[in-house]
Every structure is written in structure tokens, then in C-alpha cells.
Amino acid sequence: GAVVSQHPSRVICKSGTSVKIECRSLDFQATTMFWYRQFPKQSLMLMATSNEGSKATYEQGVEKDKFLINHASLTLSTLTVTSAHPEDSSFYICSARGLRVVGTEAFFGQGTRLTVV
Amino acid sequence: GQQLNQSPQSMFIQEGEDVSMNCTSSSIFNTWLWYKQDPGEGPVLLIALYKAGELTSNGRLTAQFGITRKDSFLNISASIPSDVGIYFCAGQLQEGQNFVFGPGTRLSVLP
Numbered sequence: 001g002a003v004v005s006q007h008p009s010r011v012i013c014k015s016g017t018s019v020k021i022e023c024r025s026l027d028f029q030a031t032t033m034f035w036y037r038q039f040p041k042q043s044l045m046l047m048a049t050s051n052e053g054s055k056a057t058y059e060q061g062v063e064k065d066k067f068l069i070n071h072a073s074l075t076l077s078t079l080t081v082t083s084a085h086p087e088d089s090s091f092y093i094c095s096a097r098g099l100r101v102v103g104t105e106a107f108f109g110q111g112t113r114l115t116v117v
Numbered sequence: 118g119q120q121l122n123q124s125p126q127s128m129f130i131q132e133g134e135d136v137s138m139n140c141t142s143s144s145i146f147n148t149w150l151w152y153k154q155d156p157g158e159g160p161v162l163l164i165a166l167y168k169a170g171e172l173t174s175n176g177r178l179t180a181q182f183g184i185t186r187k188d189s190f191l192n193i194s195a196s197i198p199s200d201v202g203i204y205f206c207a208g209q210l211q212e213g214q215n216f217v218f219g220p221g222t223r224l225s226v227l228p
Contacts, residue, residue, distance in 0.1 A: 006159065034215070043205065043220045044160070093159045105150050106216060108159035 002028045004096045006109025013084055013116055021079045021112045023094030030096035033077035034106060035069060038091040050077055084116040121208055121219035129225045136193040138222045140206030148209040149189040150216065151180050155202045163204075164191070196226050 003026040013019050023033060032051050036044040048064075050056035050071035058064045066088075068080040077096075081088055091113050095106040122141050130136055140149070148167055152160035164175050166182035166189060173180055177194045189208075193200055203223050207216040 044218045105165045111159040
């Protein structure tokens with residue numbers, strides 16, 4: 001299957017600072033990338049969808065000024081959590097989707113555990 | 118928005134037993150995906166289904182795209198300890214649309 005790499009896997013930051021998370025598709029061109037948030041023992045909550053070169057589309061209730069998404073190339077998308085607060089602590093996961101001959105399944109990165117102290 | 122239901126929510130089984138879980142919706146989907154998530158990791162794609170009635174295997178895993186297109190099933194045969202994790206189904210209503218994820222089935226395998 002296709003490989004999606006997410007970095008860092010864990011990050012601890014102070015309240016009020018910003019954190020950037022990278023998501024890279026290593027062996028395919030990702031026309032679309034997705035960012036999810038996952039709380040303990042819960043399912044994936046889609047935050048936003050980004051297409052290369054376009055502004056991200058945010059889901060209802062997700063603050064676009066707080067969660068900045070950039071998808072500047074077909075292999076890289078970044079999520080920046082600005083002015084992080086303890087309630088932003090969570091597991092953030094990206095996934096990437098490229099055009100395939102059959103199907104458009106998405107492949108996930110390893111996730112980033114963000115802890116805001 | 119569209120919702121997927123997964124059953125059971127959680128299950129405890131003995132090593133060696135077979136496992137069945139399903140994913141249902143009130144809407145018709147054109148694609149079903151099954152993922153497994155280990156603790157602290159991102160989900161890993163197990164099986165993708167694209168046609169109603171399709172039955173696809175991946176090792177000890179078998180998944181089926183329901184005839185009504187409103188459900189999908191995942192079976193695991195002869196479970197082993199490394200099968201422990203959360204299994205998510207995801208459905209796509211139409212080509213190009215985002216996938217909707219179910220709440221997951223948490224599987225525990227007892228030695």
C-alpha cells in the first residue's frame with residue numbers, strides 16, 4: 001500500500017505556543033489530504049480537507065484560524081495548531097488520497113500525539 | 118451528516134476463535150473500507166470493497182460489501198493476539214466524496 005509519513009509522532013508544547021505537524025505522501029502524489037482529530041476511545045473526527053494548491057475546507061465547528069492547514073505540494077500538507085491550549089491536546093492524524101485506477105481509498109499517517117501543558 | 122454504525126462496540130474473544138463484525142448505514146454507499154488501528158498509531162487499510170456483493174480476503178481477514186449497499190461485514194478467522202485493536206469501517210457515498218467513519222469495534226483477544 002501507499003506510505004504516508006507524519007511528523008512528529010509526539011510533541012509537548014507550552015500553552016500559547018504554536019505547533020506544526022507535517023504529513024507527507026512518500027510514494028504517490030496526494031491530490032487530497034485530510035486532517036483528523038481523535039479523542040481517547042473515540043472514532044476519527046474529520047477536521048478539514050485540503051486539495052493541493054487550494055484553501056482547505058473546514059468541517060463545521062473547526063476554527064480555521066486556530067488550525068492552519070497548508071497543502072503547498074502534492075506530497076506535503078501541514079497542520080499548525082496556533083496558540084495551543086490544553087484542550088487542544090489530542091491525537092491528530094492525517095490521511096492522503098491520490099487518484100488510482102480502481103478506487104480512491106485513503107492512507108493514514110502514524111498520527112501525532114499533542115500534549116499542551 | 119451521514120452516520121455509520123458498527124457492531125459490536127467491543128468484543129473479547131479467545132485466541133483461535135473466529136470474529137465477525139459489521140457496519141451498517143441507512144444510506145447507500147459505493148465504496149466500503151476496513152481499517153485497523155493499533156494504540157497510538159494511525160489506521161491501516163485492511164480491505165477495500167467497490168461492488169455490491171463483493172467478497173475480498175486479505176490473509177485471515179474477509180470482508181463483504183452487502184447486497185443492499187447499506188452494510189459491510191468483516192470476519193477474522195483463527196484470531197491471534199496481534200489482532201487486538203480497533204477496527205473502523207469507512208464508507209463513501211459517491212466517487213470523490215469524503216469517507217465517513219464508523220465509531221469502531223474494539224477487539225480484545227485473550228490468550
